[in-house]
Amino acid sequence: MANLLKPLVLKNINLSNRLVMPPMATSASQPDGxxxxxIIDYYDEKSKGGYIGLIVIEHSFITQQGKASDKQLSVADDSCIESLKVLANTIQKNGSKTxxxxxxxxxxxxxDVTGMEPVGPSAIANPRSKSGIxxxxLSQHxxxxxxxxxxxxxIRVKKAGFDGVQIHSAHGYLLNQFYSPLTNKRTDKYGGDTLGRITIHLEIIKAVREAVGPDFNVSLRLGASDYNENGTTIEDSKIAAVEFEKAGVDLLDISGGFSGYNIPGADKQGYFYPLTEALKEVVSIPLILTGGITDSLAAEKLLQDEKTDLIGVGRAILNDSNWAKNAIEGLKK
Known part of the structure; x- marks a missing residue:
């Protein structure tokens, strides 16, 4: 059996294969999030036939102050739960986990999006932003x-019937800002060395795990390197990944930090594989690898070479809703 076709048990989730659709913002929610x-139609189309083992829903804001863009999905209050139930059910009845x-x-x-002043670990502008604001x-309170x-x-994600929740700490957003020395210059317990800079992560993982219980899947997307000489490196991420596993994370989804979901000059499929390969040496929980993967044979080779446990295919699935079907059926032949 091809590696991409092999099932995988992730605590409460039985995945039919190793293919993951990673989170990609649609900016298509209602104005209130x-x-x-x-959005229902979009995820219905992508999940038809259950060819994608796991679908990760696009990043959704937990509070108005943390809203990234107009028409971003919200999970900020209980009024969101009912419509999120429809989304989870749509994907699950098609045969995918989400x-x-x-x-x-x-x-x-x-x-101009939130109506509030932006906040961060330190009074330092976001390196990915051209605004310079x-x-x-943030105070400790x-x-x-x-x-x-x-x-x-x-808690709302669980109530809505999803199979798990993913904490976002990549691509230059708040938890990535705490993680990276580029934006975290704090001198209290939330700053300093790698362990200090992941204090907020560990507090969140602990709070989430206690709230959703031991059997609900909790994953974390980690921007495992900033690809900047003064930013985070894979050595930081080895330390962080070990602590995240200890704290109760079931799955790590590996991407870039302030480099975003790209690496400057990268052209190989699965270009984040040096990160997943290094992290596989220090943790026993499964890892998701993304990064320009457009060919099922390239995905198969990355799994065969044990660079990762799961393969995230984003743009190819975004551009072609039959990509997963063609890939899975092709490997069965």
Missing amino acids: KVSKE VMQINHAGNAAKK VPKE EIATIVEEFKNAA
Whole structure:
């Protein structure tokens, strides 16, 4: 059997294969962040036939201050739960499993979207933003509030019937901002070395795990390198990944930090594989690899060479809703 076709048990989730559709923002929610017909139709089309083992729903804001863009999905209050139930059920009845990604944009948020001043770990502008706006440094009391907001969002995800929840710490958003020395210059317990900079992550994981219980799947998307000489490196991520596993994370989804979902000059399929390969040496939980994978044979080779446990295919599935079907059927022959 081809590696991509092999099932995998992730705690409470029985995946039919190793193919993952990673989170990709549709910017198609209703103005208040609730699920729209357009979003239901989109995920219905992508999940038809259950050819994708796991679908990760696009990043959804946990609080108004952390909203990244207009028409971003919301998981910020209980009124979202009913429409999210429809979304989860739509995907599951098609045969795929689904988890929801929850996020706070931090200093990547804009006042004209949120109506509020952007915040961050330190008063340092986001390196990915051209605005140059300096955020307000979060107090410890405000950090405690954000931990609570992540917890409450995870509870809503579970109530909506999703198979798991994913905490977003990549692509230059708030948790990535705490993780990266580019934007975290704090001198309290939330700053300093790698262990200090992941304190907020560990508090969130603990709060989420206690809230959703031991049997619900909790994953984390980690921007495992900033690809910047002063930013995070794979050595930081080895330390972080070990701590995340200890804290109760069931699955790590590996991507870039302030480099975003790209690496400058990368052209090989699965270009984040040096990160997953290194992390596989230090953790026993499964890893998802993404990064420009457009060919099922390339995906198969990455699994065969044990670079990763699961393969995330984004743009190819975005551009062609039959990609997964063609890939899976092709490998069965």
